[in-house]
Amino acid sequence: MSPATQLAESQWLSQLAAMRQAMADLNLPKAEDLLPPGKGLNLGDDEFSSAPESVEDLWDIISEDDDDERTGDDSDAIVDASVNGVEPSGKMGVYNLQWLSHKCWAIAERNASLNASELQQQLISVLAADHPPEELQVSLTEIVGFDDLDFVIDLIAHRHQLISTQGLSGSDDIFSRLQTKSQREDSLRRQDYEHKHAKLAPKQDREGPIYPHVYKAHQAGNTLSVNGRKYGLPVGSSHVEEPRYTEYSIPAAKVGTIGAGRKLVAVSEMDGLCRGTFKGYKSLNRMQSLLYPVAYKTNENMLICAPTGAGKTDAAMLTILNVIAKNTIPNPLESHDATEFAVITNEFKIVYVAPMKALAAEVTEKLGKRLAWLGIEVRELTGDMQLSKKEIVQTQIIVTTPEKWDVVTRKGTGDTELVQKVRLLIIDEVHMLHDERGAVIESLVARTQRQVESTQSLIRIVGLSATLPNYIDVADFLKVNRMAGLFYFDASFRPVPLEQHFVGVKGDAGSKKSRENLDIVCFEKVRNMLERGHQVMVFVHSRKETVNAARLLYQMAVENRCADLFSPLEHKNYAQALRDVKTSRGRELRDLVPKGLGIHHAGMARSDRNLMERLFSQGVLKVLCCTATLAWGVNLPAAAVIIKGTQLYSAQEGKPIDLGILDVLQIFGRAGRPQFQDTGIGFICTTHNKLQHYLSAVTSQEPIESRFSRKLVDNLNAEISLGTVTSVSEAVQWLGYSYLFVRMRRNPHGYGIDWAEIRDDPQLVIRRRDLIINAARTLQKSQMIIFNERTEELRAKDVGRIASQYYVLQTSVEIFNAMMTPMANDADVMKMISMSGEFDNIQSRENEFKELDRLRLEALKTEVEGANDTSHAKTNILLQAYISRARIEDFTLASDTAYVAQNAARICRALFMVALNRRWGYQCQVLLSTCKSIEKQIWPFQHPFHQFDLPQPILKNLDEKFPASSIESLRDMEPAEIGQLVHNHRMGTTLSKLLDNFPTLSVEAEIAPLNRDVLRIRLYLYPEFRWNDRHHGTSEPYWIWIENSETSEIYHHEYFILSRKKLNDNHEMNFTIPLSDPLPSQIYVRAISDRWLGAETVTPVSFQHLIRPDTESVYTDLLDLQPLPISALKNPILENIYAQRFQFFNPMQTQIFHTLYHTPANVLLGSPTGSGKTVAAELAMWWAFREKPGSKVVYIAPMKALVRERVQDWRRRLTAPMDLKLVELTGDNTPDTRTIRDADIIITTPEKWDGISRSWQTRGYVRQVSLVIIDEIHLLGGDRGPILEIIVSRMNYIASQSKGSVRLLGMSTACANATDLGNWLGVKEGLFNFRHSVRPVPLEIFIDGFPEQRGFCPLMQSMNRPTFLAIKNHSPEKPVIVFVASRRQTRLTAKDLINFCGMEDNPRRFLHMSEEDLQLNLSRVKDGSLKEALSFGIGLHHAGLVESDRQLSEELFANNKVQILVATSTLAWGVNLPAHLVVVKGTQFFDAKIEGYKDMDLTDVLQMLGRAGRPQFDSSGIARIFTQDSKKGFYKHFLHTGFPVESTLHKVLHDHLGAEISAGTVTTKQDALDYLTWTFFFRRLHKNPSYYGLEISAEEHNTMAAQQMASDFMIELVDKSLEELAESSCILLDSATGDVDPTPYGKIMSYYYLSHKTIRYVMSHAKPNPTFADALSWMCSATEFDELPVRHNEDLVNAELAQNLPLPITTMGSSLPMWDPHIKAFLLLQAFMSRIDLPITDYVGDQISVLDQGIRIIQACIDLLAEFGFPNACTMMMTLLQCIKSARWPDDHPLSILPGIDPTQNSETSSGNHLSPSLHSLLSLPQSTLTALPRTLNLPPQTSTQFSKALSLLPVVSISISDQSSTGLTVLLTRKQPIPSRGGQRKTTAPFDDQSFRIYAPHFPKPQTEGWFILVTANADLSAGTQEDILALKRVSWSSATGTARVGERADVMARANVRFPEGWNMGDGHTDGAEPDMGSNDRDKKNEDKGMRKGKEKGRGNGLGGGKLNVKIRVISDAK
Incomplete structure (x- = not known):
């Protein structure tokens, strides 16, 4: 021991x-x-x-x-x-x-x-x-x-x-x-x-x-x-008391070992993904090895607490690889040895939240390098580094700061693509919770966790932190499973153990004594380290202090005679260092480096910083004095680090603050170089009073507390604005996700909670409630939210949303509310910004007064109130100094200025949005200018060219010459003149180019009054500059607003983004504004650049010629009548029909009964949807059949869906009991002429009836019509309105010509100008216009405005939660329909509703069927989204679903098994499914033509509302309309008054005029004018001239002069239309006499119902010998495809589809973009012929529509080319027709139509596999061979049956020619009976039954019948040099009149064509020779005939028949095979 x-x-x-x-x-x-x-x-x-x-x-x-x-x-x-x-x-x-x-x-x-x-x-x-x-x-x-x-x-x-x-x-x-x-x-x-x-x-x-x-x-x-x-400090810690300081020393911890039974994870043993990423590593370190299994192989949330330098970034990398592994092919966890991976990059996003921008940049670089091999994009998203939408989509890992990610997620819907794809959130330095910025992290984590719960998606949260004392609390906050994801590593895991010294210098903080002691202590410690041979970094807290500290150290070394300790003379690199430092611009460096000291801070030049880093790492410099940026941004370790002082200046606080623990840990992390030392030494020298604070914090003795309560008000506002918190209870729940909640329960006393409270309320619900209610009251007081204290509902207001989006404090909003005025000037704005709460901490110090005074004199452009010692005066001075680019010398002032500028720009933007919201035009201009001034550092009064990088003298000249040098003036000058103006000739050209780049817009405006109070404005925007990527990037944003010229009130505003790729497109805007009395003389349209000062245009729109139409709304009052019983019909059959539904007519039907049932009067019936108009139509019909037996009734509905609904309803109820024949006439269903002739009721669409009635002279059944019922006649104002207008005018004209009368019944919703409509329809006493309130079920309408979002999807998403709340409030149990704008929106809306259900107690609250019933229904569903939605009681309904899925949705909803139906608007029209509540979620839809979103027609919205309220169940219906705020007034106005119906005939008059000329109705120009007088357009032109562009002043209105002007207007309109038609060769116009004659081309146009533009296009491109690609291109360029829908992002789908198709899109012309509808048609037809699956469901319906139109267009082209006399072109078009019907290419094998035959077979290999080379040769084979053929070809049994069936349907036709003469001949086609299918079983059908001539066309969506072209040409005489000439073109089909055999008999069927040659062989009108085809039947023959199986060659039979002596060639070509 x-x-x-x-x-x-x-x-x-x-x-x-x-x-x-x-x-x-x-x-x-x-x-x-x-x-x-x-x-x-x-x-x-x-x-x-x-x-x-x-x-x-x-x-x-x-x-x-x-x-x-x-x-x-x-x-x-x-x-x-x-x-x-x-x-x-x-x-x-x-x-x-x-x-x-x-x-x-x-x-x-x-x-x-x-x-x-x-x-x-x-x-x-x-x-x-x-x-x-x-x-x-x-x-x-x-x-x-x-x-x-x-x-x-x-x-x-x-x-x-x-x-x-x-x-x-x-x-x-x-x-x-x-x-x-x-x-x-x-x-x-x-x-x-x-x-x-x-x-x-x-x-x-x-x-x-x-x-x-x-x-x-x-x-x-x-x-x-x-x-x-x-x-409690580690063993060996010591405490020393010295006279100058107190020091605590903590020894370095021992480096730990891996532990028994454990080993480091070798990289070679990891899977391929990890091996590729950890290249160069032998193994993971001790810490990483311990957490590898959890980090990489599970999805557990994690908290990793480890010392600095322990390898946390690599630990984070493991969690990143875990996400990548799930989105790679192959999956590395399953395929361990795989080394190459394809990453599905668009499936995930990873967010790495770093505490500082410097660290974010470092992490971005590190991760980017490591993951580059996988193609993973890592980008930084911080205040310095913004990402475009495209970059966000392309990026997989986003490295950001807490504040920036908070801003992104606060928008919620702003970056939905980004936020919803996040799979992993890494929060680095999570111990920042203790910091002021900790509240942001709490807000982020709470928001993320609530998102996880609400969307049921997995977002893994990983927290990285230094060692924490209360790590368990932080783990609980991050929802980490303590037993799995909580990792705590002590100091022994640091690679270089750290010896720590805490020095507290004596003396009062800030006193001279304290500072002296600090200097002495710092020097002693540096000397001590140098004596031990260590290099030292001394960290100080300002740039200036780095030099001062270095000089002081050297000075003290000299005084203490130890300067040689610093000397670098002995170092081998010293000489080189001296040479390097001579090139430096820093005088201080040249002075210090020879002494062995260096400095480093962010204010130095990059080259100098690099030099310092290099010299220190080489050891030349012994001491480096630096700021904390070195610790964060640069990985440059030293043996010892000394933190000199812990006070640093904070511009945000406006005063010195303590150095953050985060910085201390980061600086200590730089101590110790792994390759040189086994320990690092860290000193922190602070004042005595702060010693314990740093000792406890750095040694992890002080628990991390929450700072959330201080920011609670602003964070609550953010959540309310985001829509995630809508009530107090939700807010309480939200607070439960915060770290504040964790700590309040752990340390109640620290948060003012006594033990009794926590005992009685362990979950602190009451405490949380109080916090929320107080915060909500504060917000309400500031007008940021609406807080209903009774219901506890919390709703965002615009100001609150703006504050949240721009990160503005609630205290600032209070100030703005008090100070904002509509007419504030620049000085007021500057003052208001300076008063903002963000700048409260800016403090004035005496030493700054002198410089502030200087700035007042030099830099101020507006007056500043108050002395320099007030914070707002100082802020204002600094802000103006920043804009003026003034020189600021004082370091703290410079720091304050940067802080002020950064925040002021954001605050000013917020103020601009508030002013815009309040509609203050003048204030908006001032604020937007100020915003740009701050961002560009240019004053608004300076010349706009200051925004370009130009020499100062030039700018000075421009400023002095203003306004002569204004942008407008310069644009009128030549370059030389400009050069002269600025006294620099060479700059003339440069300035001229910059002038071209200056981004201004010019605006043209059209105005059209809808009624007295509403004006529609259409703007055309034209960019007047040349795009330069350097100046403009990829897009330029503009603000467009309409302003009252007198009050400067803004009527309407829009944010318009001009993108580079759409620079030359047409830019249109449509909107309505309210008109008030008195009317201003004019309005201003302002177009102001969002980024460029001076790029502003003002367009005045005069109201001088504005005639406001009188709003003569005539409404019929509902009389209080006794309901009429059905016995009033006096017809037992009819009574029986109605008795099944009701016994009495409703009040509205009772009131109109007599007029409809007993009089012949024309009727206009306006009443709300659902009020019983269908019964009214039936009453008129019974009158027609009673009074005019044998006549016909035509019912015209505007949509196929409505036609189908009516057909199904009347077939079921009426036809059998009344013995009536009903026929449906639509594009999908065209019966033959006889069926139409025999029908009593014709139900049709406007286009179809227009096409049929054009030839009314030759069609008797058109003249038999006694009643025309037009449903939804208010659609006159829509795109298809002109057709309705023409039909009515024509029916009236027919009645006047045929001396009969046609009764008209128009039905609509209540309209504002019913009188005009009635007059036009010839209504006298039959005008009934009931108000919207006249409904069997009263309707409550709520209109909700939503703030403008930049983007459609964000706006839609912001409506999802309110939709869910509306359902809960209005219809928790009853059925609900949610109408959305697109098919994609049905899926997204349903998904969000499911997520909201998931947060409820009963997630399946909308499902009302048993589990068995549900599973049974789900098994029938084909669409995945529908399957998921139905599981939660939500149905989907849109045209993209297969029919069975749609019907299932309808059925389940009708039976109340699912409570909610999310549908597109088609449901409103097509299916009668009422609901208690209807939510119209958004009133816009994507229109590819304008490549943007367009408002729905009001009629569509009314139709949707009509579905609210179920007559048999509800006492009232409820409708919620969700729309943008700007549209709210429009809907409020028109939903209650009715929309005025206007004509749109003048826009498409030429085509309708052409049809009438072809029919012979119009023969002179005067006829055309007379024809116009029959139209609704004629009536409205006089009533509302301004709408149609007729300029009449208010004084002239309703005078003779006005009549004359209207007459001139119509003459001009007719002239223009006739000229258009003449240019398209559709008419011959004699300008002298005014006579008009049709041409063959005009007749083709009218017959095939085409636009004259299509005719013009084909004629201009026609050539004698076109290729197949040419033919396809002509067809796809038809104007009829202009309306083909191109939805959002379908250009990308088209591009992908194009790569898999044989013909390039350049065939269509090089200039067409991918989003062009003609390109889409071209691709869809190719895909059909290639038989490839379409990428999305929507394309299936689109393809059917293209095929449907295509047949008609091709047949018209064949006739056109025949008129041109191009036989080869005709046959090529016929080939195209065949290919389209048979879904094959011309060079595919002819037999590929038959099941089991590969289209890629070629004729050479056919003989080898028993295939005949053509159909003709196949059908010539003996019957036995044909029967055995499937077996010979080895076809499977199922295919064999289909093959035989298809074979039996192929026609065997013989051709004979008779009656040949010089004037003509007769061609007879005889069809042999069909070959029996295998087994001889054949259904006995009459040979002339239409069914037996249906061709086998399995790919074509609609049934087709056989048809034949007979093309007769004069043989070319090569010796005489004559070309092959077309003599005749006939089309024949098997007519029912040709066969007379009884059922069951076998008889051949014939078709005869009498061919007449033109006189002298000259080409005549081949189209009208012989009997004219009947549109009713033969149009079907044109469109739906047989399926094409040919290769562009003749059919074989009759190929080149010589006609006796006649030198003619006869080709008989199937239109299908």
């Missing part, structure tokens, strides 16, 4: 003996004697069951506390024995430590800034010091304040008593730990209570739980006393 150890042991034994003797002398009474009668102590531990019988027993009790792992927890409480207010009197009288402790607590409770235990220690240290009474009085008064002078007098009076009580045993105060019996019982009572109740606390006895991963040596060290506090 060493002598030192023997000495320590003997000291210990003598202390023990003395103490035992003293205790025996006390003769303490027994415990029972002191207990009240009947109050025994029920203690849980045996040794505490009775009073101690001996001194040994008592020793057990006292040492119990020493052994406890939480020694520090109760140290304060033990000193204070009066826990329950009982003050025991001891031997020393009343003035003892207990009395002092009690007084200190009392003072601390009154003064929140004081800590009771620290106050007590401070007082004792002052009392113990050797001061005279006068000095003592001053010192004590400074500490406790003047309010407690009596206490000071007591202290001085009883000074000796107090000192002697704390020093009974010399330097050892172990006796101060002795307690009286009552004190001990009190303590035991507490311990017993904690033992039983504190579930989270370790057990309170010596045999408490032993945690498996706590590696801690037994604390049997020296017990040293400092100022009345006891410290």
